[in-house]
Amino acid sequence: MDTISLFLLLLLAALGWFWFDSLRALEIARNMGKNICNNENLQFLxxxxxxxxxxxxxxxxxxxxxxxxxxxxxxxxxxxxLEGQLVLLGDKVESVTMEPYQIMS
Known part of the structure; x- marks a missing residue:
């Protein structure tokens, strides 16, 4: 196997890892956003x-x-x-910010 083939194989493996890691992080963020909204009695749109x-x-x-x-x-x-932002550091939630909203009784 020559060095170009090895380099392309490593590049393909890195892209595959990034894609799967991004899907996992997206699912974590979606579930966390939904949980935050449910805990605050808000609708997750x-x-x-x-x-x-x-x-x-x-x-x-x-x-x-x-x-x-x-x-x-x-x-x-x-x-x-209203808009909220969720920051993941690796697979852990680092911060959540949300626009001010009216608290309904």
């Missing part, structure tokens, strides 16, 4: 999240991991569409 950012960062142990930022929409009454 469209049942989805959208990836809006990707950077290389270090976790608490110093390992390099991907920091992914996802956007999701929610509503407190069903008449509004």
């Amino acid at each position: 469209d049942d989805t999240v959208a990836n809006i950012g990707l950077v290389l960062a270090r976790d608490k142990t110093g390992r390099r991991v991907l920091r992914r930022t996802y956007r999701f929409l929610f509503s407190e009454t069903g008449n509004t569409r």
Whole structure:
């Protein structure tokens, strides 16, 4: 096997890992967004999240991991569409921010 074939094989393996890791992170973010909305008695709109950012960062142990930022929409009454952001550091939730909303009694 020559070096070009080996390089292409390693590149293909890296792309496969990135794709599967991205799918796993997307599912984690979607479930977390849904759980946050359920806990706050909010509607999780469209049942989805959208990836809006990707950077290389270090976790608490110093390992390099991907920091992914996802956007999701929610509503407190069903008449509004408010935005929230969820940041994953590796496969752990680092932060959640949401637009201000009216708390319904």
